[in-house]
Structure formats: structure tokens, C-alpha cells
Amino acid sequence: xxxxxxxxxxxxxxxxxxxxxxxxxxxxxxxxxxxxxxxxxxxxxxxxxxxxxxxxxxxxxxxxxxxxxxxxxxxxxxxxxxxxxxxxxxxxxxxxxxxxxxxxxxxxxxxxxxxxxxxxxxxxxxxxxxxxxxxxxxxxxxxxxxxxxxxxxxxxxxxxxxxxxxxxxxxxxxxxxxxxxxxxxxxxxxxxxxxxxxxxxxxxxxxxxxxxxxxxxxxxxxxx
Amino acid sequence: xxxxxxxxxxxxxxxxxxxxxxxxxxxxxxxxxxxxxxxxxxxxxxxxxxx
Amino acid sequence: xxxxxxxxxxxxxxxxxxxxxxxxxxxxxxxxxxxxxxxxxxxxxxxxxxxxxxxxxxxxxxxxxxxxxxxxxxxxxxxxxxxxxxxxxxxxxxxxxxxxxxxxxxxxxxxxxxxxxxxxxxxxxxxxxxxxxxxxxxxxxxxxxxxxxxxxxxxxxxxxxxxxxxxxxxxxxxxxxxxxxxxxxxxxxxxxxxxxxxxxxxxxxxxxxxxxxxxxxxxxxxxxxxxx
Amino acid sequence: xxxxxxxxxxxxxxxxxxxxxxxxxxxxxxxxxxxxxxxxxxxxxxxxxxxxxxxxxxxxxxxxxxxxxxxxxxxxxxxxxxxxxxxxxxxxxxxxxxxxxxxxxxxxxxxxxxxxxxxxxxxxxxxxxxxxxxxxxxxxxxxxxxxxxxxxxxxxxxxxxxxxxxxxxxxxxxxxxxxxxxxxxxxxxxxxxxxxxxxxxxxxxxxxxxxxxxxxxxxxxxxxxxxxxxxxxxxxxxxxxxxxxxxxx
Numbered sequence: 239x240x241x242x243x244x245x246x247x248x249x250x251x252x253x254x255x256x257x258x259x260x261x262x263x264x265x266x267x268x269x270x271x272x273x274x275x276x277x278x279x280x281x282x283x284x285x286x287x288x289x290x291x292x293x294x295x296x297x298x299x300x301x302x303x304x305x306x307x308x309x310x311x312x313x314x315x316x317x318x319x320x321x322x323x324x325x326x327x328x329x330x331x332x333x334x335x336x337x338x339x340x341x342x343x344x345x346x347x348x349x350x351x352x353x354x355x356x357x358x359x360x361x362x363x364x365x366x367x368x369x370x371x372x373x374x375x376x377x378x379x380x381x382x383x384x385x386x387x388x389x390x391x392x393x394x395x396x397x398x399x400x401x402x403x404x405x406x407x408x409x410x411x412x413x414x415x416x417x418x419x420x421x422x423x424x425x426x427x428x429x430x431x432x433x434x435x436x437x438x439x440x441x442x443x444x445x446x447x448x449x450x451x452x453x454x455x456x457x458x459x460x461x462x
Numbered sequence: 463x464x465x466x467x468x469x470x471x472x473x474x475x476x477x478x479x480x481x482x483x484x485x486x487x488x489x490x491x492x493x494x495x496x497x498x499x500x501x502x503x504x505x506x507x508x509x510x511x512x513x
Numbered sequence: 514x515x516x517x518x519x520x521x522x523x524x525x526x527x528x529x530x531x532x533x534x535x536x537x538x539x540x541x542x543x544x545x546x547x548x549x550x551x552x553x554x555x556x557x558x559x560x561x562x563x564x565x566x567x568x569x570x571x572x573x574x575x576x577x578x579x580x581x582x583x584x585x586x587x588x589x590x591x592x593x594x595x596x597x598x599x600x601x602x603x604x605x606x607x608x609x610x611x612x613x614x615x616x617x618x619x620x621x622x623x624x625x626x627x628x629x630x631x632x633x634x635x636x637x638x639x640x641x642x643x644x645x646x647x648x649x650x651x652x653x654x655x656x657x658x659x660x661x662x663x664x665x666x667x668x669x670x671x672x673x674x675x676x677x678x679x680x681x682x683x684x685x686x687x688x689x690x691x692x693x694x695x696x697x698x699x700x701x702x703x704x705x706x707x708x709x710x711x712x713x714x715x716x717x718x719x720x721x722x723x724x725x726x727x728x729x730x731x732x733x734x735x736x737x738x739x740x741x
Numbered sequence: 742x743x744x745x746x747x748x749x750x751x752x753x754x755x756x757x758x759x760x761x762x763x764x765x766x767x768x769x770x771x772x773x774x775x776x777x778x779x780x781x782x783x784x785x786x787x788x789x790x791x792x793x794x795x796x797x798x799x800x801x802x803x804x805x806x807x808x809x810x811x812x813x814x815x816x817x818x819x820x821x822x823x824x825x826x827x828x829x830x831x832x833x834x835x836x837x838x839x840x841x842x843x844x845x846x847x848x849x850x851x852x853x854x855x856x857x858x859x860x861x862x863x864x865x866x867x868x869x870x871x872x873x874x875x876x877x878x879x880x881x882x883x884x885x886x887x888x889x890x891x892x893x894x895x896x897x898x899x900x901x902x903x904x905x906x907x908x909x910x911x912x913x914x915x916x917x918x919x920x921x922x923x924x925x926x927x928x929x930x931x932x933x934x935x936x937x938x939x940x941x942x943x944x945x946x947x948x949x950x951x952x953x954x955x956x957x958x959x960x961x962x963x964x965x966x967x968x969x970x971x972x973x974x975x976x977x978x979x980x981x982x983x984x985x986x987x988x989x990x
Contacts, residue, residue, distance in 0.1 A: 337598025343537045355526035465797040465861045472800045472854040483846045491969040498976050675892045685885040688878045689913050692920035
């Protein structure tokens, strides 16, 4: 299990902006130092320190039970860490986790329309978003009748709804078919190019293709 | 109607409840300590036999 | 947090969505009301149909039935949103969780509290409550059912992450309902006896305002806790 | 950090608290026993029977302190809960949840002795008297807090949920008490055993002694239960092994 390779200091030197020539405001969106969480008085994962800035794609890797999902939920602000410090930038965050937040009784369009009014505003119309995530054929069906992959796409549609700069994704590629993965690569690539950043928890082979990314290996707490 | 049974009864109930309230944690902590010590010895023997 | 719309727009969007969800599951929405009718109709079977006996216990019975019906529907207040992750999205959305809690409570009152008020004339008829006291009964229910939802939502939020939170919820919430039940039932029986009841109604109004201002904060704290 | 703050900071560390309370316990139990014997002797033997109710008033020396303790412990529980909720002080959380069963037991004693006291004076074991009814509601409040703590499996989260419920409960406690008292005056003439009547000093002294004795019982039992939870929660930590292998108290 490779310990995380980049120390806080080195990380700033290495973080070269994404391949687009220059960024107006290269700023740090989230910075984390010696972060850990105790559950049943045992650390869930070894303390981690890193920071995510404009254009970064950070992969949180590690085998099951090493606290990837817990860390992502801490970054999203749902969980409070037991030790360590975390600072958020002022631009927004959006989180897509295992629980997809898609209501079974609403149709795809209703789900997206509700999230639009609730989370933020975006110029792209709902029809266009539905088209981008490839749910046009089923957009009037209630979410209960959708497959797992389609429900994941409906949840990922949330990413296009707001101009939040930091994406927190927990194993986004799971349940997606080939086209789904290509679609996700596309919107991720466009997001990073527009000065966004993304922290992604992933395990095994389901990773973004052809992206520069920094990897943070997570070690479960009990391994100490 | 003499009141003594009620007086004795209420003091008895108070005694029993307070006694149980005081005793329960002591018994439980002894049981817990024995369990921790036994597990501790078990792990020590295992480490000794492993190394 | 994320660039977001105003809290009031989110409040209205949430209320509209929840009302839509409630009407999509009308059968589930009807259950507490049927339960109310069943509970009240059991009393004449239990204590005998003599009109004056029923009339004397009518205020208490109707109010206790309203209490039980509200508690029955409290468990589903946050549970469906908790289980499919929408509650998590609300907490991250940057909108104050109190606003979200208030929206859920308002929808719960519209769906579960208001119908109790609308059904109360039928209940009064069954329990042979004198008709001149009906208006006081409706007023007390109008003032009281929001408090049932507000205070009950604290218990609902505390037990939302528990698998079998339902039974525990009633144990948590009933002691908190004791003052409301005492004052409301007494107001109606005072009206039946022709005594002045304005004091009791004043107290209930004060209780409603207190619950409206304090309960959402406790519910928000409980929701944030349950999400961890 | 001045000495006082240092002391407060040290109470936070489990091993220090375990040893400190260990040294304290014999003293608190000792004082409790001395006060108990003194109170019982004065109350049961020396004090004259009540002119109105005769001998049965002697139950007062158990009923009144227990009722007082049940209210005081709930208020203390809410205070510890706030400290635990706001500053995440683990020790406050543990002491809060450890005092809940003690409070529930005092409430049960108050209810039992109250109903036994009622039999000779009112002729029935249970009368919906204002005090007994609010004690009963208080018992449900306690059971709610204990039940909620038991329902959560992660101890820190359970303590904070129970603290929140205790806080909501303590806000409602006076409202419940006054509404029950007001309700009682509507339906019944004021009961005989109202404490308002001036108590003869020879009966007041044992009463006060018993109240202080119950306080020391609460403190000692709270320390015992807190130490138990500390060991239970930190059983994998080194300081527990060190203490247990050292086989002291």
C-alpha cells in the first residue's frame, strides 16, 4: 500500500495548472492537514494532508474500508473530523455519493428541475442536461423504473446544474456502461478545463482515462 | 391501621433500588476487567508464540 | 458553499416538491387520518354509547387521537429523504438546515395536521360533543396541531437514522406533549361547561409561537447529528 | 495556562480522571454512609411523629430528597449535555449519560415511596397528585434519554443525541411541572401533603441531612459509572492495560 507520496510543501510546487495556458485566479479550493476521524475510539484512516486547487484532479485510492467515503463526506462538510484542520475556499462544492439523492417517485425531469431550483442556477436548460447525460428516452419515467446506471446518470446531471467549482465524487464510474464513462470523462474534462477541481474516491480499475491526476493512497486506521 | 408496614416497605424499596444502583456498575466493571485481562494475556501468549 | 439561490426560493421548491411527493403517495398520506377515525370510533365501543358519558370524555379523546395520529406520521417525516441521500444534499447545499426543517414541518402539518382539524366536526359528532363547543375544539386543534408537528419533528429527526426508530419516537415525544394535551383538552371542556376558555387559548397561542421559534433549531441540530 | 485552566484541561484526559476519581471515591462513599446513618437515626428514631399524619410522615425523609434529586440530576444532565454538545468534551458526555440511570432510579424511588405514603393518608396507592404525576412524566423523560442513547451504536453520536434530547426535555420540565400542578388544582382540592406547611426543626434537620446524603450518593455512583465507561471505551488503549496490569483499584 503506497503511502501518500506528496507532502504538503512539495504538493504546491508540483501542482502545475491543467493543460490550458493560464488561469485567471489559481486558488486553493480546499486544504486539509493531518485530518482523521475516530469512530468507536479508533481512527478510521491514517491522518492525511493535501490541498486541492484550480485544475486539480485528486484520486483517493485504497482498498475497501480504508475510509475513502468517510474522507469525501468530511470534505463535503457532512462529517466533522475528530482531529486535524480543514479549510474550504469560498466557491461552491457539489457531492455525488453512493446515496444518489434521486427521488423514486419523481420523474427524471422533475428530479433535475427540483435540484435546479434548490442547488443553484445554470444557463443550460433541463432538456439539454438530460440530453448530455443520455437520459432523453426515459426522462418522463419515474426514477423508480430506471436502472442503476440510469439513476447514476440522473445523479451526475446535478453536476451540470450548478457552477460549483469543486466536485466531490465517490466512485462515480460504478454502474456506468461504456457510453456513461465516456460521458463522465467528457463533462469532467470540460469542468477541469473551465478552472474547476475534483476529488474522486475510486478503487480498482474504474478511473478517468487520459487525465493528469494526483493520487492519495488511503491507509485504514487499524493498520497502525 | 398501623403505618409501620408502609414505612418499612418504602425504606426497603429505597434500599433495594439504591443498592442495585450502586452495585450494578461495580459488578460490571469487574466482569469487564477480567475480560480485558484475559484477552490481554491471550494476545501476549499469541505474540510470544508468533515471534 | 455552492453558489445557490436564496433560502426562500429553496424553501418554496422544497415545499412544492414534498407536496407533490405526498400526493403521489395518497394512500400513505391517508393512513394517519384513517387511524384517527378508527381510534375515536373505538371509544364508544369500549366505554359504552351513553351520550352524556361520551360527551364528558369527548375533548380528551379527540385530542389524544389527534396526538396519536400525528406521532404515527412523524416517523416518515425525514426517513425517506434520509435513506435516499437527499437530506445529505440539503445539508451540503449551503441553505440553513433550519429552513429545510421548517419546510418539512410545514408540509407535514399540511398533510397530517390540517386534515385532523377538518375531520374534527365528524369526531365531535361521534363523541356527542355539544355543538356550541365545536368552534373551540377547531380553534384548539388549529393552534395545537402545528405544535404537535414542530415538537414531534425533533423526535423524528433524532430517530431518523435508527432502523427501528418508530417506537422510540413516541417515548421521546409524549412527555413533551403533556402540557399541550392538558391545556387543549381543558379549554374544550371549559367551553362545554360554559366556563371562560380564553386563558387556555392564550396559552396555546404562546406555545405555538414558542415552538415555532425554538423547535426548528433543535430539529436542525438533530438532523445534522443524524447525518454524521 | 493558569493552574485552574490546567486542572480543567487535565480532567479531560481519561487516565488522569480515572486516578483522580479513584482517590476521591472512598471519601465520597464514606461521607455518604455517615450522613445516611445520621439522617436515618434522626428521622426514624428521634423525630416526633407528624401531628396530622402520624408515623407515615417518616416516609418523607426518603420521598422528598429523592424527588428533589430526580429534578436536580435532570438539570445537571442537561448542563453536562450542553458542555458535551458545544465543546465536544468527551468527559462531560460520559458523565451526562452515566447520571441518567441514577436519576431514573431516584425518580422510581420517589414514585414508589410517594404511592406508599399515599396509602395511609389518602387511602389508595395511586392518586393523580400534582407531584406524583410530574414525577411520572419525568421518569418517561429519563427513559427517553436512556433509550435514545441505547439505540445509537456509535458512543460519541449517541451521547450527543441524548444530550440534545435532555436539553429539549429540561426546557419543557418547568412547563410540564406547572401545567400538571395547574391541572391538578382544577380537578382536586389541594392535597394534604403539601410541603408548604412549616416543618418543625426536629423534622427539618434529618430531611436536610438526607438530601446531602443523596447528593454524595449521586457523586460517588456517578464517578463509579464514569470510570466504568472510561475503561469500556478505552479498553484497547495502553493506559487501560497499564492500570489493569498494575492491578490497583
